[in-house]
Amino acid sequence: xxxxxxxxxxxxxxxxxxxxxxxxxxxxxxxxxxxxxxxxxxxxxxxxxxxxxxxxxxxxxxxxxxxxxxxxxxxxxxxxxxxxxxxxxxxxxxxxxxxxxxxxxxxxxxxxxxxxxxxxxxxxxxxxxxxxxxxxxxxxxxxxxxxxxxxxxxxxxxxxxxxxxxxxxxxxxxxxxxxxxxxxxxxxxxxxxxxxxxxxxxxxxxxxxxxxxxxxxxxxxxxxxxxxxxxxxxxxxxxxxxxxxxxxxxxxxxxxxxxxxxxxxxxxxxxxxxxxxxxxxxxxxxxxxxxxxxxxxxxxxxxxxxxxxxxxxxxxxxxxxxxxxxxxxxxxxxxxxxxxxxxxxxxxxxxxxxx
Numbered sequence: 027x028x029x030x031x032x033x034x035x036x037x038x039x040x041x042x043x044x045x046x047x048x049x050x051x052x053x054x055x056x057x058x059x060x061x062x063x064x065x066x067x068x069x070x071x072x073x074x075x076x077x078x079x080x081x082x083x084x085x086x087x088x089x090x091x092x093x094x095x096x097x098x099x100x101x102x103x104x105x106x107x108x109x110x111x112x113x114x115x116x117x118x119x120x121x122x123x124x125x126x127x128x129x130x131x132x133x134x135x136x137x138x139x140x141x142x143x144x145x146x147x148x149x150x151x152x153x154x155x156x157x158x159x160x161x162x163x164x165x166x167x168x169x170x171x172x173x174x175x176x177x178x179x180x181x182x183x184x185x186x187x188x189x190x191x192x193x194x195x196x197x198x199x200x201x202x203x204x205x206x207x208x209x210x211x212x213x214x215x216x217x218x219x220x221x222x223x224x225x226x227x228x229x230x231x232x233x234x235x236x237x238x239x240x241x242x243x244x245x246x247x248x249x250x251x252x253x254x255x256x257x258x259x260x261x262x263x264x265x266x267x268x269x270x271x272x273x274x275x276x277x278x279x280x281x282x283x284x285x286x287x288x289x290x291x292x293x294x295x296x297x298x299x300x301x302x303x304x305x306x307x308x309x310x311x312x313x314x315x316x317x318x319x320x321x322x323x324x325x326x327x328x329x330x331x332x333x334x335x336x337x338x339x340x341x342x343x344x345x346x347x348x349x350x351x352x353x354x355x356x357x358x359x360x361x362x363x364x365x366x367x368x369x370x371x372x373x374x375x376x377x378x379x380x381x
Contacts, residue, residue, distance in 0.1 A: 027275070030211035033256050034207050035168070041177040041250065043192070043243075046141065049116075050080055052174045055225040055254035056137040058114025060241075062086045062107050062373050069143070073118045076141075086125075091117075093279055094157040095125035095273050104133055109179060112136070117172075120144035120193065121279055128154045140172040143181045145225070145245055146280075147200050150175070150253030155269060162273030164261075171257075179243045187236040191325025192280035194229045197252040198222055199287045203264050205253035205301040206294060208354045214259045215304065217251045222308045222352075224248035226321060233287050233325045245353060262291035266353040270344055271336065281334045284327045285371050288319040292377035293367045297357035315377040330374025341368045 040048055053061055063086060065073035070089035077085040088103045092219050107115075107130060115138040117127030124140055125148065131138045132154065140149040154165045182190070201218040204210060225248035231241035267290060268282050292315040295302055306316035328334050346365045352359050370377065 028279040030213075031209070032260060034160055035254075036173075037150065039177065039250070040080070040175070041247070045176050045178040046076065048176060049076070049139070049141070051191060052139055052176065053080070053114060054304065055326045056114060056141075056173055057136055060086065060110075060112050060371040061116045061139070062088060062103075062110065062119045062130075064091055064103070064115065064127050065089045065119050066091045066122055069123070075119060077116070084248045086112055086150050087145060091119065091123040093122045094162055094183075094276065095129055095155060097129075097156055097158040100126060100129040100133070101238035103130055103344050105226045106337065107134060107136075111229070114138065116141070117149075118143065119298050121146035121148050121196075123169055124148050125154060125156075127172070130154060131172075131381065132165070132167060132170050135169070137173045139154065139174045141176045142246075142249070143179065144280075145182075145197045145249035145252075147192065147197045147249045147253030147256060151257035153257065153368050154310070155272075156271050160273060162269045166260075166271060174372050177246055179246055182242050183237070183239065187233050189280075190236070190242075190245065191229050192327060194225050194232075194320060195284035195287065195318075195325070195327065196280040197249040197306050199264055199268075199283045200252040200256035201225075201248075202260035202263050202287065202291060202305070202318075204252075205304055206298040206356050207220070207259040209259045211259070216291075218226045218255045219304055219308045220258075221248040221251035221255065222305070225252070226240070226309055226317075228353075229321060230267060239281060249349050260354075261346075262353050262359075263355040263359065266355075267344070267348055270347045271331065274344065274347065275336050275340075277331070277334050277336060282331070284322050285329075285331055285334070285374070288315045288322070289367045289371045290378040291315040291318065293363055294355065294357050319377055328374075331368075333374065335338050338374060339367060341372055344368050 063077040228245040311317040
């Protein structure tokens with residue numbers, strides 16, 4: 027048995043169907059009588075309805091959350107937060123809204139409650155990625171951890187099947203990298219394998235039948251476990267590349283993770299034989315990187331970074347940025363290998379695991 031350190035982040039989780047009904051009780055438990063509700067513009071109407079059910083006409087809502095947590099949006103929300111006298115935060119939505127909630131919690135120290143409606147998983151991590159001046163900076167601070175999380179399968183049923191698939195692939199990326207991250211340990215690895223298997227089975231089922239409630243529940247369960255993994259085990263090359271791409275080109279978050287995932291795994295495969303064995307079992311395949319690529323295609327994911335807005339002739343720029351301030355990674359970062367990795371991801375070519 028390997029030596030390891032396992033650190034359990036604080037967690038108060040309510041999981042099930044119809045659990046949004048417990049929102050008021052949870053806010054009362056946290057001591058919040060006047061929370062600021064957060065959402066994206068796209069979910070503003072839905073969240074406004076939930077907020078009104080809690081606080082009536084005087085409910086506070088900030089509905090400008092954006093992908094990659096731009097610092098100027100956080101500045102605007104913080105101004106409203108302080109002027110309103112709000113005493114808590116409620117983030118309802120996906121990674122963009124949850125990121126804003128984390129950023130505000132870090133600045134204000136207020137309690138936060140999260141209601142995920144996608145499979146982003148960031149609600150279970152002490153990690154915040156903020157973007158300013160075209161660069162995404164990662165903060166790891168326990169103060170950004172939500173005080174409570176309500177998972178309600180009912181709230182994911184209206185998530186479009188394609189978005190559900192992309193969000194789920196993003197969650198799989200958290201679990202895959204947790205298997206070989208520097209802080210990987212046997213406990214987190216159990217969660218990761220369970221998460222990967224659950225999501226890999228559920229996502230094609232959701233694509234085939236968006237009304238499949240069991241598949242939606244399994245996907246949300248897998249996303250929860252994936253978030254735990256990311257929060258405990260940390261990150262490596264995959265997340266470094268995705269943060270670099272997102273900060274440079276403002277690429278859509280889940281799509282970027284979905285495209286990069288099989289290529290980053292293929293790059294690292296020669297250095298992580300034990301992880302590859304676990305993935306072969308979880309995914310029931312001889313080639314995990316290729317299988318993840320195929321799952322991406324099965325859910326209708328974009329094929330290649332070029333299809334989601336990465337400008338042409340920027341592969342070398344991305345590689346240089348990844349080499350400039352690298353995360354820890356099980357395989358040393360080599361310019362030639364990274365150039366091939368990013369180039370294949372740009373073109374949407376199948377991953378190569380035979381390096």
